[in-house]
Amino acid sequence: MKNLFAFVLKHNFIFVFLFLQVICAWLMVHNNGFQGSHVLNSSNRVVSNVYETAANTREYFSLKQENSRLATENTVLRNFLRSNYVSVPVTEFRRSDTVYKQQYTYISAKVVNSSVNKRRNFLTINAGSTEGITRDMAVMTSEGVVGIVTNVSSNFCSAMSLLHKDVRVNCQLKKDGSYGPLIWNGEDYRYCQLTDIPTHSKITKGDTVITSELSGIFPEGIMVGTIESYERKRNESFYTATVKLSADLKKVNYVYIIKNKFKGERDSLEQSTQKQIDD
Amino acid sequence: MTRLNNQHRNKLTTEILKNTIRFILLIMLQVLIIQNINLTSYIILLPYIMVIIMMPFEADKLLVLFSAFLLGVCIDFFYDSSGLHAAACTLMGFSRHYVLKYISPRDGYDIGVEPTVSDMGLAWFLRYAGTLVLVHHFSLFYLEIFRFSEFFHTLLRVLLSSIGTFGLIYLIQFLFYSKARRA
Numbered sequence: 168m169k170n171l172f173a174f175v176l177k178h179n180f181i182f183v184f185l186f187l188q189v190i191c192a193w194l195m196v197h198n199n200g201f202q203g204s205h206v207l208n209s210s211n212r213v214v215s216n217v218y219e220t221a222a223n224t225r226e227y228f229s230l231k232q233e234n235s236r237l238a239t240e241n242t243v244l245r246n247f248l249r250s251n252y253v254s255v256p257v258t259e260f261r262r263s264d265t266v267y268k269q270q271y272t273y274i275s276a277k278v279v280n281s282s283v284n285k286r287r288n289f290l291t292i293n294a295g296s297t298e299g300i301t302r303d304m305a306v307m308t309s310e311g312v313v314g315i316v317t318n319v320s321s322n323f324c325s326a327m328s329l330l331h332k333d334v335r336v337n338c339q340l341k342k343d344g345s346y347g348p349l350i351w352n353g354e355d356y357r358y359c360q361l362t363d364i365p366t367h368s369k370i371t372k373g374d375t376v377i378t379s380e381l382s383g384i385f386p387e388g389i390m391v392g393t394i395e396s397y398e399r400k401r402n403e404s405f406y407t408a409t410v411k412l413s414a415d416l417k418k419v420n421y422v423y424i425i426k427n428k429f430k431g432e433r434d435s436l437e438q439s440t441q442k443q444i445d446d
Numbered sequence: 447m448t449r450l451n452n453q454h455r456n457k458l459t460t461e462i463l464k465n466t467i468r469f470i471l472l473i474m475l476q477v478l479i480i481q482n483i484n485l486t487s488y489i490i491l492l493p494y495i496m497v498i499i500m501m502p503f504e505a506d507k508l509l510v511l512f513s514a515f516l517l518g519v520c521i522d523f524f525y526d527s528s529g530l531h532a533a534a535c536t537l538m539g540f541s542r543h544y545v546l547k548y549i550s551p552r553d554g555y556d557i558g559v560e561p562t563v564s565d566m567g568l569a570w571f572l573r574y575a576g577t578l579v580l581v582h583h584f585s586l587f588y589l590e591i592f593r594f595s596e597f598f599h600t601l602l603r604v605l606l607s608s609i610g611t612f613g614l615i616y617l618i619q620f621l622f623y624s625k626a627r628r629a
Contacts, residue, residue, distance in 0.1 A: 179508070180507055180508060180540075180543070183508060183511060183512075184536065184540045187511065187512075187515045187532075187536045188536055188537070190529075191515075191518070191533035191536060192529070192533070193529070194522070194528045194529025194532065195528060195533065195589070197528065197529075213523075214524055217477070217524075282525075283484055284484045284485075284486075284487050284490055285487075285490070285527075285590070286590055287526075287590070291526075325526060353599075355487070356484070
């Protein structure tokens with residue numbers, strides 16, 4: 168025992184090193200993928216304040232582009248104004264609120280930090296549980312899909328962007344509805360890969376890719392991007408297509424977070440069905 | 447005797463202050479500026495590890511190890527990477543002791559000399575910092591991807607990023623620690 172103690176003391180440098188590495192390993196295991204909640208993350212107060220200050224400063228440089236983007240969006244929205252439409256005196260087709268339930272609601276927020284050059288890229292957004300954000304909500308800009316919320320603190324949340332090695336968003340071709348998961352191979356932040364498109368689908372360059380209802384996170388029909396090129400790898404019966412993302416992930420500033428009101432209901436139903444099958 | 451002691455203590459305080467300021471400034475530089483530079487996904491610049499590279503020769507090896515760990519944890523907070531940078535930095539802080547021992551001159555390092563290009567020469571610095579940068583980047587990128595299927599792809603990222611980081615460290619030293627300024 169005494170010898171052991173002397174041994175540890177003599178090589179204290181190595182033992183301290185091993186001890187610190189064990190702490191690091193523990194931190195990394197906790198950080199694992201979707202389920203684990205991060206121990207060290209940027210929704211921490213000090214870190215997010217630093218990022219928010221930096222983002223506020225940076226915002227001044229993009230005011231012009233942001234303004235013109237908002238103006239465009241305003242024009243689109245203005246087209247939907249009731250005053251633009253002549254009311255038709257219809258008596259038969261009265262829309263009742265009990266017929267249309269609202270499934271998705273949108274919360275607007277600002278991105279205070281983001282990256283595109285790592286293998287796992289995250290966004291920090293200045294809306295948290297006080298604004299009703301929970302995990303697995305979708306994040307989009309007016310141009311297209313951006314990511315999925317993973318961690319929430321009271322005033323901020325972190326979201327995995329599409330440029331994360333573990334993100335799989337179910338997407339479909341707008342033209343014929345053939346679907347497959349969208350993944351990122353880590354090379355260029357402007358392009359993602361749409362895999363598992365069946366070969367009988369008549370895919371062409373320039374086709375529009377939209378989200379599919381299958382994901383359970385995104386509403387159907389949100390713009391993702393356009394097909395840039397596609398290929399069929401040898402010995403595979405599927406196409407893999409390169410998709411040019413419509414949202415510029417390097418310049419995300421204001422985003423919408425989408426809440427699916429029926430997600431809990433749907434998930435628990437699917438789980439109980441799966442359980443019945445398993446039993 | 448007391449005066450000599452006092453002088454020694456003053457010098458120690460300056461060293462500690464200098465290193466602490468460097469610690470904070472380099473983290474800020476990394477997080478606020480360098481992080482936003484996107485060359486390609488192959489070249490990722492991480493000059494913050496200069497904190498460990500530039501610690502004085504006399505610094506205790508345990509102190510270096512703990513500083514490296516702390517540095518990694520701080521960067522992890524900003525990079526959302528929980529433990530990744532901490533692991534790589536700790537490994538680098540650990541190997542610094544052995545690298546210094548392996549390439550030390552025959553009669554040890556002179557007192558008052560810093561591990562910079564201007565004090566030790568480019569050849570020595572390339573061997574010293576180059577090794578440490580490689581150790582850090584190698585462990586960082588492979589821990590990040592944590593699979594062997596992209597082995598060569600990752601290796602290319604390690605090599606290109608190491609060259610980039612070393613270049614940037616050399617540039618920062620050239621700007622702030624050149625001989626003309628010290629004289």
